[in-house]
Amino acid sequence: MAALGIAMATVLTPVFSDAQLFTLTKEQMVSYTAQNPFERFADGRPKVPDALIERARGLSAEEVFAVLPGQGFRNQYADGFRVLHPEKKLVGRAFTVQFMPLRPDLDEVVNANAKAAGIPRMYNQVAIDMLQPGDVLVVDLFGQKDGGTIVGDNLFYYLMKGAKAAGLVVDGAVRDLDGISEMEMPAYFRAVHPSYLTNVIITGINVPIHIGNATVMPGDLVLGDSEGVYFIPPALVQQVVDNADVVHIHDEWTRKKFDEGKYKSAEIYGSPKDPELKKEYEEYLKKRLEEIRKKNPQ
Amino acid sequence: MAALGIAMATVLTPVFSDAQLFTLTKEQMVSYTAQNPFERFADGRPKVPDALIERARGLSAEEVFAVLPGQGFRNQYADGFRVLHPEKKLVGRAFTVQFMPLRPDLDEVVNANAKAAGIPRMYNQVAIDMLQPGDVLVVDLFGQKDGGTIVGDNLFYYLMKGAKAAGLVVDGAVRDLDGISEMEMPAYFRAVHPSYLTNVIITGINVPIHIGNATVMPGDLVLGDSEGVYFIPPALVQQVVDNADVVHIHDEWTRKKFDEGKYKSAEIYGSPKDPELKKEYEEYLKKRLEEIRKKNPQ
Amino acid sequence: MAALGIAMATVLTPVFSDAQLFTLTKEQMVSYTAQNPFERFADGRPKVPDALIERARGLSAEEVFAVLPGQGFRNQYADGFRVLHPEKKLVGRAFTVQFMPLRPDLDEVVNANAKAAGIPRMYNQVAIDMLQPGDVLVVDLFGQKDGGTIVGDNLFYYLMKGAKAAGLVVDGAVRDLDGISEMEMPAYFRAVHPSYLTNVIITGINVPIHIGNATVMPGDLVLGDSEGVYFIPPALVQQVVDNADVVHIHDEWTRKKFDEGKYKSAEIYGSPKDPELKKEYEEYLKKRLEEIRKKNPQ
Amino acid sequence: MAALGIAMATVLTPVFSDAQLFTLTKEQMVSYTAQNPFERFADGRPKVPDALIERARGLSAEEVFAVLPGQGFRNQYADGFRVLHPEKKLVGRAFTVQFMPLRPDLDEVVNANAKAAGIPRMYNQVAIDMLQPGDVLVVDLFGQKDGGTIVGDNLFYYLMKGAKAAGLVVDGAVRDLDGISEMEMPAYFRAVHPSYLTNVIITGINVPIHIGNATVMPGDLVLGDSEGVYFIPPALVQQVVDNADVVHIHDEWTRKKFDEGKYKSAEIYGSPKDPELKKEYEEYLKKRLEEIRKKNPQ
Amino acid sequence: MAALGIAMATVLTPVFSDAQLFTLTKEQMVSYTAQNPFERFADGRPKVPDALIERARGLSAEEVFAVLPGQGFRNQYADGFRVLHPEKKLVGRAFTVQFMPLRPDLDEVVNANAKAAGIPRMYNQVAIDMLQPGDVLVVDLFGQKDGGTIVGDNLFYYLMKGAKAAGLVVDGAVRDLDGISEMEMPAYFRAVHPSYLTNVIITGINVPIHIGNATVMPGDLVLGDSEGVYFIPPALVQQVVDNADVVHIHDEWTRKKFDEGKYKSAEIYGSPKDPELKKEYEEYLKKRLEEIRKKNPQ
């Protein structure tokens, strides 16, 4: 299947390079994600390494927040979703799709271009079949509910089993909630509706999109927890993950101190007020960080 | 209890035939549900057969959507409810009740008429005590929260145990959420509030009502899943249920194919693109339909 | 035109007496508005006298509020409308129409009944052509915007010029806002949309309806000001109008006192605290009431 | 820790008596809660006895509603929260904190006063460290989401383990939802956000506040169930709890009767219509009340 | 100024052809608006002729609605705006701009590209200075209020006087409402806020965008009335304008008939029921159309 996926991507590229509305050329992709420190996919999309993705599974939204705004990235978080499995983390690489309300004249051009590339019609499965394992399908359906259902349980099953996707984030809807709920893949959506996807048109695949107040670039690390979804630029992933180790250790130590029952909260948290305690904490931090780094060498 | 129910219905009829505001005569009921292909209750309300109700238990909102809009029924679905037991299907026959905001002058007439028929006061239990086993109480309380609580846990218990109702749909509220949550009966409501039902008046029993954007007729088959509620006209129930068999088989086959790992989603879904595959699917469909029809003769 | 109106009403009556869903028989109308102290139209609808309607033109929502809740009528006020001419009062007799979302099976029965009565199709103009001069068309379109446009500028023109209606209140929409804005007739609506009326069905003419949280009976005195709309039961109109005279005099006196610049607000308003002032006020009230009653004998 | 808590309270009092914006003097507290029939904390806050708190654990919102509005307390209920553990009751004594949007000039005064009392800065932990075991932290953060996060999982842990608080109600947000969800303490909040508490200022500790439409006094008994939160004035707690016994018995008897299958709902509920049944019920009530009172002497 | 405008456009083109994220090449523009029957601007954008724009000034939203959905264009209308001058029509050619929430990494690339083309920074005035006389600035600011203020009164003045723009439509905000209100240019916006444009980034100029549920292409004829805004594809403008003549004549005739006072609304409207009247209308229509066509030759 991977082979077929690559073949299809190859087929698509020339179309899009003539019809820049729908995707970026590899050069554009590289240019717009220039800060990416990692490898890239064939189409130029940043590929955050699997090992970092694995470590990111321990992150919470708060640990991302601890880093991103301070680096000037204040618009990378979206919430207000229905979360399919609040107890499961969503972690993967962003594959973005942009829809707009259907316009017959635009639709005609889009489908003519698609046809010229051997795709009978430009629709949601064209995007789905381009996904790479570990991708999160991130879809801007401008909040559409009726007719804005990106997948039902069959395509959800395919996403999970066939495309080996890591999950789904859609500023729009899904259908077949009962069926979808039985599957393990994390999903974030605005609404559920029994209608199928209709009255919309794909206007971009792997282009910058916004989901609520967050701007998403193809290749961003997508992190969803029970609160919402963070889109982390590849250049900041390492820093976020490393800093989270410190946060975890700080939490460990803080609660241990609280468990001793000798302190008021203000004496310990945010940081120990007493110089002795402060030193104790710093030693603890250093020791634990070493343990973690040993277990988890980079 | 059934005997008493019938007796009460008998008592009520003459009242209502003088006071048509509140219900339909049997003739009116038959006329307004003329397309009903099934038996009827004594008051003319369509009675979708138990066997079909049983088969409908396997339906999802999507499978109803696959039939109704195509038949011109585009306003039969309501959502935006709090669903008491999202994992349980609601299936039963619609028993409708319409409320309006209390008006003392209208209230006086309504209660005078009720009294003349031996009912001390026209209130929610008059309607509840007219329910037949397998009915779903469908109530238009115009979205009222405070004072719009159709039942608390005692009447909910009675609905379930005494009236053998199949469930509750209310464009309004319930009370005693903790108590209600422990009972098995499916229920769909807009809100929860500790107040009791007040400042409203019954203006119709088993008349056409609307719940959100859906028009509900007495005797409609009510189908609720984790997404929302469909009100299916009796004349379309058989078609919906039969078509759902096809949908189920299509899902089975589609996922089997996806499990083989040889296909992109677009090659298989919505329908197989390859003529060979298409033929394979059609044979599978035929065989499985026969199996199902054998197991489930009509 | 009046002649035709009466003829049409005659034609309609027998239909509806067989099809009670859509209107009340004269007997029902009389029964449900039994407290009406005034004359009635041929169909039994209360007819608040023209002289009282004229006096009601001076009312504000606050002056109605001063009487109705105290008489147990707490649900007669609706607001949240776009008001076409906030500087113009709306005063007239309620002619009610109820719509529900379209259902083809119900639609078929409704239109068959209509046809049997010589009306080709049951639609908004059937209701509009039944209006009497001085009526306010009060329409429950359940808040529908797209497709819920009761009139555009042509029918609005007809309402005003042809039907000599006093105004329009719709829990729904209108179209042709530019055109409508140039006409003098007061109108209250939830929204404006370019679509025409569609996907709905008339389910009642001159039946009880609710507009927001207010229950409206045919024949209610409709009073709209820049804030919202009151639906006043005929039996309370005289009391509201008389009490408003007292309110007006009280306002006159209060402001005169404030103009003297000798008093704090608490000394004068709600009622004078000083016994001397209280006596002064009571004499003023008596004198002014006599003047008004002389000018405006009942 | 308790000792430290008291010491801190002592330190704070003189500050606040010079800076009445932030708390009440003991005299004021006693005056504003004059109807409290129970003991008080050192600062004058009413202390509903532990035994009553224990009995209150069986209450539902409906059982409080059955008493409070009838006593003139119509504004003691708030809902619309996200409930952390809907299946757990929240019961405890109200400790109130009021925030307002940050204003640097006011902030300067507040912190100068705090500093003079030996508190480096006035922030959420100053309030948290004043809590007594069994308190519910009730916080007016005026619905703020971003920056309105009263606690994350570390302070939540401290509230539960260190302060032995009974729970949290905040008209604002929390952070670290994943972490918080694993802890047992009940919590009611409007939203979740990854930001930390910022851009706000404490303007009152243990002063009257309002949460939605409910006015909360320090020392109120806070009762939360799956629907919402009631703030019960101490003077009414006994009456609420006693009346709830009657409600429970009434429910028991009603359902027993319904289980017999011989009655329509209207014959039994709200109260038995048949004099024989009524007598039967009254005897049952008397007997069961005696049993309960014996088990649970006051 | 025109000269400078052209010069600047020349400068920009090469930049954008390397950085296709922000605009379309001329070839793309022509391809995506292939159905345009009119001339084009130098950059390929359709140029609806001035004469048609003049005639479109008489259109209302309803007259556009009468044509577009029937041609399959169901998503060309947006409403819910604050309308600056409801009594003035907005008519002009769409110049589209798309913003997204600021992302520093993307911002860096955008500005580097801009700099390479001699533009110090990519911001709202770059777009404004590309406008042609008669253009309507149509801006997707994703509904942003705080920081989403596309112009204040100075730039609004420039748009009107310097750029000779026909108006402004923004799914976002403006500032300086008092100042703007004194100017004549029509404007449609979601909100007003005193902040300046901040925390956003331009991601497209003259690309397809959506405003609410309408997809807008560069060169669309923008028509705003007191209700909302229509974006009319150039290929349909002639048909809309011609059909509006028929609508106007139909309105004229209908009201004349209503003025005669002999007809019920249903007899005349939508179309005359009586064959004689129908013929009368058709002759009137023919005669009036000829008069109009004479006055307004194409």
Place this chain on the structure above:
Amino acid sequence: MAALGIAMATVLTPVFSDAQLFTLTKEQMVSYTAQNPFERFADGRPKVPDALIERARGLSAEEVFAVLPGQGFRNQYADGFRVLHPEKKLVGRAFTVQFMPLRPDLDEVVNANAKAAGIPRMYNQVAIDMLQPGDVLVVDLFGQKDGGTIVGDNLFYYLMKGAKAAGLVVDGAVRDLDGISEMEMPAYFRAVHPSYLTNVIITGINVPIHIGNATVMPGDLVLGDSEGVYFIPPALVQQVVDNADVVHIHDEWTRKKFDEGKYKSAEIYGSPKDPELKKEYEEYLKKRLEEIRKKNPQ
């Protein structure tokens, strides 16, 4: 009247100093507004001089925004009001009143204290009668509509004529909209309702309150335009007013340049790009500032 006002204030003070819930002592007022550079009223409230108030009449929200956030005051603006006279500026000194939902036990204490001070009952007129000429009544009624009507037309008349108030801002409602609309005084409110003020209780007079997201201190300069309301700390008024002169001159010069028709917007605005133009602007600014300062010496 002034005499009486002072007498009443004298009477009130001792009450409140025993019952700090409702107001600040003079010492507290001075402490909490320590940065005030101006005179104070007898109760310590800052008194921005009349001359500055006069100059502030020329301000817009944008000109306040140009100064406040930069000084750390980011929460001083509230919008979302219905504005009675959008074309009139509101300028005056804040007199704050805080309400909470009624609680009988608290109400009893409040009224007992009031009675002890010779005030029969604590209600809205007690606050109104404490206003000083030029005050703006700023009321926190927590958004209440029904029952949250701070004034009707009589008290509005008194505010304007008797109390010589500068205007009204209420996070709540007013009544008698028709009557109020005829009066000149600016007013900002959330809603209009025919009910009178009820089910609430005064919990503070001239204490810090918040209106939406703005924290208001007694004595703040209140500035309302057609967009919303700014609450300006006295210490910043001079700077805001002075800076606005610069803004006005900048606007003058910018538009003059735009009128010349030789420049693109980016060449002139925000600041002139060409060094020559920049110099020209600076000289213009200097000259005009001198003219203004001469006309308007401080």
